[in-house]
Amino acid sequence: MPTERELQIAPIVPESIMHNSRTLSNLQTLTASIFGAAAGILGLESYNGFLFYFVFTILTTLLFYTFRVAPTSLKAGHGLFDTSRYFRTQFEFWTGGLFSGFAGYALTWTLFYGLVRA
Known part of the structure; x- marks a missing residue:
């Protein structure tokens, strides 16, 4: 948890946290569909x-995390896996995509599996 002095120096902006979460969610939804197509094609x-x-x-x-979060987090002097300044919770960051993109994955997986195996 950041101290009061750290929050005064680099405040946490709720709009930025929402933007970061939305960006990650969009990436995970897109890649879930791509992974579904790949899994279907691979059978x-x-x-x-x-x-x-x-x-x-x-x-x-x-x-x-490696290309977007870690460089800025380490420059700011935070811990290696500290995502609390950029996302609501660490749980949401690391596992949110598993649940949000699963429906798209399953749909494209079965679609491409059916197209390839038909």
Whole structure:
């Protein structure tokens, strides 16, 4: 939790946090559909398809963190995995995409699986 002095120097702006969350959500929704198409084309079934989704969604979040959040967080002198200044909660940042993009993933997965296997 930031101290009062840190908040005065670099205040947390709610509009920026909402923008960051919306940007990450849009990225995860788009990539979920792309991963669904890939899983369908590869012919993945059952647990392999779900594992494919979970691994690549976590990888996407990790890449987003590496290129967008970590450089600014480390420059500001915060912890390595501290996302509290840019997102509402760390749980939302790391696992939010698993649930928000799953419906799009499942739809495109079954669509492309049906198109390829038909």
